[in-house]
Amino acid sequence: MQTKHRNFILFSLLIAILVITGCNADASAGLFRQISESTTPVGIQYKQLLGLDATKTVLYYSTTKGIYKSPNDPLKASVKDKIIQSTYYDTASNDIAYLTNEDSVSINIFDVGSPNSVTVITPTDGAFNPSETVSIVNLYPNGLVMLHGTSAADATKTLYALGQYGSGTVIPKITFPEMDGYSLVSVIQESGFEQSLLSSTSPVIISFVDNATKKIYRHIFYDGTTTRQELPSTFSDKRLAGFSIDTSSNVYIITTLGELYGGTATGAFVEMYDAAKTYDVHGFMYMTEGTTNTHIITKSSSKNDALFVYSFPKGSTLANVTSTNSIRSGYGEYLFSAEIVSTLYLGNNSGIDTLLIATNENGLFKIGIKVDAANQDSSNNGRSSQSEEYQDFTLYNTI
Amino acid sequence: MKRFLLLGLLMCIIATMAFAVPYYDKGNQMFSFTLGTTFPTFTYFFEDKDFRVGFGENNTGAKVGGYGAISYQVFNSPTSAIGGEIGYDFNFSASNILFTAVPFYAKYSFFPVQGQWDLPISFGLGGAYIKYNDASLMTLFGNVQVGLTWYPGDNWGFGLTTGLWLIPEFNYDDALKQDNALAGFIPLTLSITYRQ
Numbered sequence: 110m111q112t113k114h115r116n117f118i119l120f121s122l123l124i125a126i127l128v129i130t131g132c133n134a135d136a137s138a139g140l141f142r143q144i145s146e147s148t149t150p151v152g153i154q155y156k157q158l159l160g161l162d163a164t165k166t167v168l169y170y171s172t173t174k175g176i177y178k179s180p181n182d183p184l185k186a187s188v189k190d191k192i193i194q195s196t197y198y199d200t201a202s203n204d205i206a207y208l209t210n211e212d213s214v215s216i217n218i219f220d221v222g223s224p225n226s227v228t229v230i231t232p233t234d235g236a237f238n239p240s241e242t243v244s245i246v247n248l249y250p251n252g253l254v255m256l257h258g259t260s261a262a263d264a265t266k267t268l269y270a271l272g273q274y275g276s277g278t279v280i281p282k283i284t285f286p287e288m289d290g291y292s293l294v295s296v297i298q299e300s301g302f303e304q305s306l307l308s309s310t311s312p313v314i315i316s317f318v319d320n321a322t323k324k325i326y327r328h329i330f331y332d333g334t335t336t337r338q339e340l341p342s343t344f345s346d347k348r349l350a351g352f353s354i355d356t357s358s359n360v361y362i363i364t365t366l367g368e369l370y371g372g373t374a375t376g377a378f379v380e381m382y383d384a385a386k387t388y389d390v391h392g393f394m395y396m397t398e399g400t401t402n403t404h405i406i407t408k409s410s411s412k413n414d415a416l417f418v419y420s421f422p423k424g425s426t427l428a429n430v431t432s433t434n435s436i437r438s439g440y441g442e443y444l445f446s447a448e449i450v451s452t453l454y455l456g457n458n459s460g461i462d463t464l465l466i467a468t469n470e471n472g473l474f475k476i477g478i479k480v481d482a483a484n485q486d487s488s489n490n491g492r493s494s495q496s497e498e499y500q501d502f503t504l505y506n507t508i
Numbered sequence: 509m510k511r512f513l514l515l516g517l518l519m520c521i522i523a524t525m526a527f528a529v530p531y532y533d534k535g536n537q538m539f540s541f542t543l544g545t546t547f548p549t550f551t552y553f554f555e556d557k558d559f560r561v562g563f564g565e566n567n568t569g570a571k572v573g574g575y576g577a578i579s580y581q582v583f584n585s586p587t588s589a590i591g592g593e594i595g596y597d598f599n600f601s602a603s604n605i606l607f608t609a610v611p612f613y614a615k616y617s618f619f620p621v622q623g624q625w626d627l628p629i630s631f632g633l634g635g636a637y638i639k640y641n642d643a644s645l646m647t648l649f650g651n652v653q654v655g656l657t658w659y660p661g662d663n664w665g666f667g668l669t670t671g672l673w674l675i676p677e678f679n680y681d682d683a684l685k686q687d688n689a690l691a692g693f694i695p696l697t698l699s700i701t702y703r704q
């Protein structure tokens with residue numbers, strides 16, 4: 110009887126240990142894998158890649174310390190109480206516009222050749238009540254400026270308006286009168302093309318959330334050339350992390366909860382895949398279109414997580430056709446523990462997309478993605494420079 | 509030469525055991541407070557057979573950390589004691605993110621040398637709660653340790669202990685199975701022990 114009792118206790122203990130061990134379900138990667146792939150911060154905390162100059166040899170970028178041009182020449186430093194928050198490099202006029210945390214109604218501008226000479230402009234829009242203050246919500250890497258104020262048509266309503274900075278002025282683009290009672294959540298550009306001016310191939314998605322519940326979202330697709338399009342109610346309870354648009358104008362959207370949707374801006378969307386990933390708004394989401402398949406390369410919000418690729422037949426927006434893979438080799442070799450903050454598409458040569466990848470703590474990388482092999486976790490998928498060893502901004506043509 | 513020295517040490521321990529009068533009796537107890545450091549030694553990933561050795565980036569990824577613990581043991585014979593230990597370990601990764609482990613385990617110690625100097629050889633088996641970034645899990649924990657404790661009086665002793673900890677990670681999520689691993693740490697700790 111005593112032996113039976115002892116066996117029962119031992120068996121119960123064994124079951125209890127088995128039940129409580131190994132529950133690592135919420136992790137983006139294995140615990141010891143995350144530690145072993147961790148890398149030492151390089152001391153540069155990038156914020157934005159602004160673009161290359163006309164010769165394609167000089168890169169403009171911003172860090173937590175200010176605005177720089179490559180290789181490491183400071184143009185404008187962030188100083189106490191005037192921290193540079195957002196920046197835009199205007200390639201046409203060769204000047205840089207920026208906002209600091211102190212700037213609520215004006216934008217600072219300097220020519221890259223004379224950074225000490227700063228001019229200040231105060232943008233507005235005819236749709237605003239001229240007797241009320243118009244505040245700047247944000248300046249985006251593609252030169253868009255979001256303004257907020259009181260509507261000229263109805264003084265009881267607030268209004269958001271989007272303008273485009275260029276050559277020292279902000280030209281009004283669109284207003285959002287229907288968003289009275291809503292707050293701006295985000296203005297998302299495609300990864301790699303954050304700096305590209307609005308066009309049919311470089312649209313933006315502007316998201317708002319209602320002030321009352323903070324749960325109802327409205328998302329506006331806008332390419333600057335056609336009428337803006339509100340995305341369907343499929344997304345009314347979702348925050349968008351990123352999107353891509355393919356050569357057939359199909360739009361692919363990833364939510365912050367890892368759901369991949371495909372559709373067209375004017376039509377319905379289908380949930381193509383639901384990955385157990387979480388993404389930040391503006392998370393890295395870069396699309397490559399291969400010969401037969403499309404690959405969307407993403408980086409989750411976890412600091413220690415490999416790049417994650419969604420792959421599906423080119424042009425498809427159907428459910429159950431998407432496969433996924435984690436990428437630790439090739440172009441993803443050094444990005445496991447990196448927090449990607451900004452990317453710049455340099456071009457394609459010999460079937461290889463070349464991008465600059467700026468990270469929060471791990472420096473700048475130049476990667477080459479072989480578009481037809483982007484979902485392979487092997488050295489055949491592309492290549493990557495080591496941190497800060499990008500050498501130049503020419504395109505990779507071999508892996 | 510090294511083998512000869514080890515053999516000599518073993519002979520000394522056996523000789524001491526053979527002729528020594530046991531200091532402890534069944535029922536004696538020990539309370540210990542431990543503080544020290546841990547050295548991340550290796551991580552072995554089962555699936556890709558990747559064996560990483562050493563501290564920091566491109567190795568285990570973890571830096572030298574710290575450990576504190578309390579333990580209790582009671583002698584079940586004049587030369588062996590059973591009990592348990594609970595502790596807290598921390599190590600920063602190369603990215604300066606904190607890894608923590610809370611091991612709690614049953615402990616069996618053998619005392620071949622005892623008296624003013626104790627030489628406990630211990631084996632531990634239990635669990636550990638480990639956490640890093642967005643990953644956390646309850647897992648198994650095993651260790652083998654050897655120590656040397658000096659008792660200037662009857663009750664209070666000061667010790668130095670080292671050994672090897674083994675912490676496995678088994679993920680049941682298919683996406684994480686490729687990250688199943690075994691991690692090893694070498695602790696080096698100082699302890700204060702009260703015996704009665």
